[in-house]
Amino acid sequence: MKMADHMPLFEVFIRSRRGLDHKHVGSLHADSHEQALEYARDCYTRRSEGASIWVVRSSDIVASQEEDASSFHDPMDDKPYRHAAHYELPDAIGNM
Amino acid sequence: MAEYKCDEVELEQRFQQRVDDEQRIEPKDWMPEKFRRNLIRQISQHAHSEVIGMQPEGVWITRAPTLHRKIVLLAKVQDEGGHGLYLYSAAETLGATREEMISALQSGKAKYASIFNYPSLTWADVGTIGWLVDGAAIVNQITLQRTSYGPYARAMVRVCKEESFHQRQGYQSVMALAFGSEEQKAMAQDALDRWWWPTLMMFGPNDAESANSAQSMKWKIKRESNDSLRQRFIDQTVPQAEYLGLRIPDPDLRWNEERGHYDFGEIDWEEFNRVISGDGPCNRERIEHHVQAHESGAWVREAAKAYEEKRRIRNESAESARRSRGQEAA
Amino acid sequence: MTDTVDKQVLFRYVQALGDDALVLGQRLSEWCSAGPFLEEDLALANVALDYLGRARMFYEYAAQVEGAGRTEDNLAFDRTAGEYHNHLLYELPRGDFAITMARQLMIDLYSVEYLSALCHSRDETLAAIATRCLKESQYHLRRSREWVVRLGDGTDESHYRIQKAFNELWGYTGEMFVPDANEQTLADAGIAVDCRDIREKWDRQLDTILAEATLERPDEAPAIGGGRQGVHTETFGAMLTELQYMQRTYPGLEW
Numbered sequence: 001m002k003m004a005d006h007m008p009l010f011e012v013f014i015r016s017r018r019g020l021d022h023k024h025v026g027s028l029h030a031d032s033h034e035q036a037l038e039y040a041r042d043c044y045t046r047r048s049e050g051a052s053i054w055v056v057r058s059s060d061i062v063a064s065q066e067e068d069a070s071s072f073h074d075p076m077d078d079k080p081y082r083h084a085a086h087y088e089l090p091d092a093i094g095n096m
Numbered sequence: 097m098a099e100y101k102c103d104e105v106e107l108e109q110r111f112q113q114r115v116d117d118e119q120r121i122e123p124k125d126w127m128p129e130k131f132r133r134n135l136i137r138q139i140s141q142h143a144h145s146e147v148i149g150m151q152p153e154g155v156w157i158t159r160a161p162t163l164h165r166k167i168v169l170l171a172k173v174q175d176e177g178g179h180g181l182y183l184y185s186a187a188e189t190l191g192a193t194r195e196e197m198i199s200a201l202q203s204g205k206a207k208y209a210s211i212f213n214y215p216s217l218t219w220a221d222v223g224t225i226g227w228l229v230d231g232a233a234i235v236n237q238i239t240l241q242r243t244s245y246g247p248y249a250r251a252m253v254r255v256c257k258e259e260s261f262h263q264r265q266g267y268q269s270v271m272a273l274a275f276g277s278e279e280q281k282a283m284a285q286d287a288l289d290r291w292w293w294p295t296l297m298m299f300g301p302n303d304a305e306s307a308n309s310a311q312s313m314k315w316k317i318k319r320e321s322n323d324s325l326r327q328r329f330i331d332q333t334v335p336q337a338e339y340l341g342l343r344i345p346d347p348d349l350r351w352n353e354e355r356g357h358y359d360f361g362e363i364d365w366e367e368f369n370r371v372i373s374g375d376g377p378c379n380r381e382r383i384e385h386h387v388q389a390h391e392s393g394a395w396v397r398e399a400a401k402a403y404e405e406k407r408r409i410r411n412e413s414a415e416s417a418r419r420s421r422g423q424e425a426a
Numbered sequence: 427m428t429d430t431v432d433k434q435v436l437f438r439y440v441q442a443l444g445d446d447a448l449v450l451g452q453r454l455s456e457w458c459s460a461g462p463f464l465e466e467d468l469a470l471a472n473v474a475l476d477y478l479g480r481a482r483m484f485y486e487y488a489a490q491v492e493g494a495g496r497t498e499d500n501l502a503f504d505r506t507a508g509e510y511h512n513h514l515l516y517e518l519p520r521g522d523f524a525i526t527m528a529r530q531l532m533i534d535l536y537s538v539e540y541l542s543a544l545c546h547s548r549d550e551t552l553a554a555i556a557t558r559c560l561k562e563s564q565y566h567l568r569r570s571r572e573w574v575v576r577l578g579d580g581t582d583e584s585h586y587r588i589q590k591a592f593n594e595l596w597g598y599t600g601e602m603f604v605p606d607a608n609e610q611t612l613a614d615a616g617i618a619v620d621c622r623d624i625r626e627k628w629d630r631q632l633d634t635i636l637a638e639a640t641l642e643r644p645d646e647a648p649a650i651g652g653g654r655q656g657v658h659t660e661t662f663g664a665m666l667t668e669l670q671y672m673q674r675t676y677p678g679l680e681w
Contacts, residue, residue: 006195007401007463009188026185026251028465029194031404038569042469043181046174047258058188063124150459157455161672161681162499163448163485167478170455174471181464219672219681272681280679385459393462395587396523399580406579 010036011061012044013054022054030055115316120246123189131315134308135245136190137206138317140197143183145209146176148201148382152216153225161219168265169222175262179255186247202387204374211298213376220273220280220287226266228288228295228333234259235329236299244316267336274340281341288337289345296360297368299326330358431615437492438511438608439618440552441501442654444484445512448502450533451477452669453520462523469569473530476562483555503673507666508656515598517653517662521591524584527573528591534567535631536602539624548616571635578639589641597647603628606654 007029013022025044030036036055045051107126114121121127150173157173160166184194200206211229216222237259240252273284300322303309312318330349337344348361370376454474461467485498515533520526541563544556577588603625605613612618636643652658672681 006193007397009194025254026182026247027188028181028185029463030465031400032407035400035572038572039465039469042472043178043465046178046472147459147464154459157458158452158668159671161676161679163478163482163502165681166455167475167482170458170471170475170478173458174468174475177459177464177468177471181468184464269681276681277676277679279676389460389462393466393523395581395583396462396466396577399577399584402584403576403580 007031009058010040010055011058012036012040013056014040014044014048015052016048017051022052027058033057115244115314118242118316120249121244122246130311131317132190134312134315135248135317136187136192138312139183139187139190139245139248140192140200141207141209143180143187143197144201144206145212146180146183148208148212148386149229150176150180151382151385152212152214152378153222155216156219156222159219160222165269172226172262172265175258179251179258182251182254183248186245186251189247198390202383202390204383207372208382209298210368210372210376211294212382213371213379214290214294215378217290218283218287220270220283221291223266223269223273224284224287224291226262226264227270227336228266228291229298230259230262230266231333232295232298232329234263235325235332239319239325242316242319248317270340270342274342284340285342288342292345293363293367294371296326296330296363297371299323299329301365301368327357330360334358431612431617433491433493435608435611436549436617437488439612440484440488440491442511444481444488444501445510446516447477447481447484449510449512449665450516451475451481452665453517454526456520457526470526473566473569476559476566480555480559480562483558487551487555499673503670507658507663510658510662510666511654511656513598513601514650514653514659515595515602517659517665518595518598519661519665522587523573524577524587524591525595527570527577528588529595530566531570531574531635532595532599532632534563534570535628535635536624537563538567539627540619540621543619543623547618552617574635574641575639578636578641585640588639592636592641593644593647596644597650600649601651601653604651609654 008031009027010030010033011027012025014025015022028036028039028043030039033055037053040053040055041051045053108128111121111125111127111131121131153169153176154173157166157170160169184197187197188194197206201208211232216225234256237252237256241249241256243249243252270284270287273280300306303321303323306322309318309321313321334344334349346361348359350359352359371379374380451474454470454477457467457470457474459467461470481502482498485501489496489498489501515529518525518529538560541556541560545553545560547553547556574588577584579585603621605618605621609618609621613620633643650659
């Protein structure tokens with residue numbers, strides 16, 4: 001098995017026709033972005049018409065690390081005023 | 097490689113705590129090396145099973161008895177390939193590469209579900225595989241939706257959504273036989289006779305015998321025991337066979353009112369061990385088919401890569417020519 | 427459906443379109459689990475499914491036109507070799523990946539033009555079927571074009587194989603542009619496509635792609651035809667044996 005015929009890995013994100021955002025669904029191997037889009041269409045959207053597909057080379061993804069992240073994430077967690085539930089409204093106002 | 101600010105013992109404790117708390121472990125999280133290796137083994141073998149599983153049903157696509165059955169079977173086998181893809185994808189998040197996994201499959205280092213080492217001899221086998229083998233896989237995969245490793249769990253959710261069509265079309269196909277002519281009924285019964293016991297073996301050895309089970313359960317890779325899953329499958333399938341008027345080939349099969357489950361006969365573990373270690377009816381053919389496809393496709397993969405490289409070089413030189421023209425003009 | 431057209435003439439035309447689709451669908455389905463890598467295996471299966479679905483649509487309509495109570499499956503499976511009227515290019519064995527893609531490209535270029543024209547058929551059902559299938563063929567063309575270019579401009583080996591594939595298949599292409607008397611009658615009535623109209627554009631588009639793929643247009647080869655008359659290539663019989671195995675072994679049953 002030659003390492004020479006290795007095709008790069010692409011991550012696939014799909015937004016279904018009625019969806020609001022792209023979700024990561026998996027990955028596949030292809031030689032170019034165009035080919036990756038086509039394979040994503042053939043492999044990941046067989047049951048949904050008109051989906052929007054994003055493909056990204058896996059090597060281009062930069063991710064935050066969980067373990068050394070207390071300074072990265074925790075300050076985001078302790079500001080309840082950013083969440084709607086923090087605010088009580090009189091019943092008379094109805095749904096907001 | 098990330099630099100971790102705490103020592104390994106503490107990391108392992110935190111890890112186990114997360115698992116105990118039913119939190120998902122994700123690709124970039126710290127995990128014990130054994131956990132990583134265990135997962136790679138399990139996920140890649142699951143992927144191999146899907147891909148090898150394309151073969152016994154795939155051989156009937158060109159001979160299907162109606163256009164509808166032909167289309168449904170092709171779509172189903174395509175789905176199996178797709179499941180293999182989702183699973184290879186999940187394994188790659190752990191650092192395994194597609195080449196390594198294919199290599200391990202072809203060399204015999206990696207295993208796949210032993211059920212696919214049995215031959216698919218008649219059209220009835222196709223429906224029976226859908227009914228029983230997919231049925232058994234569903235029982236297993238439903239519990240794996242709660243497995244501790246995120247990408248594996250999410251792949252399982254996707255697979256489960258697609259899998260119920262597989263079992264239904266299989267059962268429908270067997271129904272047509274069971275309620276058809278005498279010849280068709282006999283075909284269905286014969287297929288059931290051959291596939292019943294190997295399907296039960298899909299759930300693996302009794303829990304007492306299974307080496308990997310205890311650690312897998314602790315890490316919540318595996319959520320339920322082999323025996324428990326096998327019992328569930330039997331309980332749900334016996335009524336399905338009764339509805340068809342087909343006889344399950346187990347003289348010891350009977351409802352146990354006290355247990356609230358079906359009692360069943362002893363599995364032939366010698367056969368199981370023989371087949372899983374390479375001595376089943378189709379082991380050699382399954383791998384050979386895979387090797388053949390892969391080797392005859394090598395020139396295609398090389399061509400695609402060579403073309404992409406040429407294109408990259410062409411684009412780069414066009415880009416630098418454009419830039420130097422821009423500089424000259426300035 | 428136009429009343430002025432002979433039912434039999436229309437039936438034969440629609441059935442032949444079904445035959446093209448069935449036969450190519452069958453050949454493509456042979457790639458299942460045999461593809462050069464998993465992603466391509468799945469993609470090829472989609473193309474096969476599109477063609478088999480197309481066959482169903484044409485056969486269903488043909489049976490309706492004939493009005494003799496036959497079903498799509500009767501038409502698909504219960505005829506002898508001489509009664510299938512597909513173009514020969516569609517029935518040839520799948521060969522290696524180069525043969526498959528060279529054949530697919532030439533058929534896709536043809537299909538996109540053909541179906542675009544058929545969308546304007548005075549027969550509403552044919553127009554509707556064509557509208558559905560056109561999108562599929564446009565996607566097939568995207569794939570086959572890219573593969574031919576990749577293989578032509580890839581490695582020495584791939585270049586050799588795809589050039590050889592075009593050379594071997596070339597003799598079968600002419601048939602697609604020669605209407606039989608049946609088709610001619612229907613084309614004059616605005617129902618069928620006059621396939622002679624497609625030739626020039628097909629040649630031009632193919633030449634552009636061959637050039638991009640660094641391939642040579644094959645030398646003119648003696649044209650092989652007869653498909654629409656039911657005269658097939660030698661391997662057709664074996665393919666039919668496989669296709670019809672269940673129907674011949676267990677005739678008249680439900681599945």
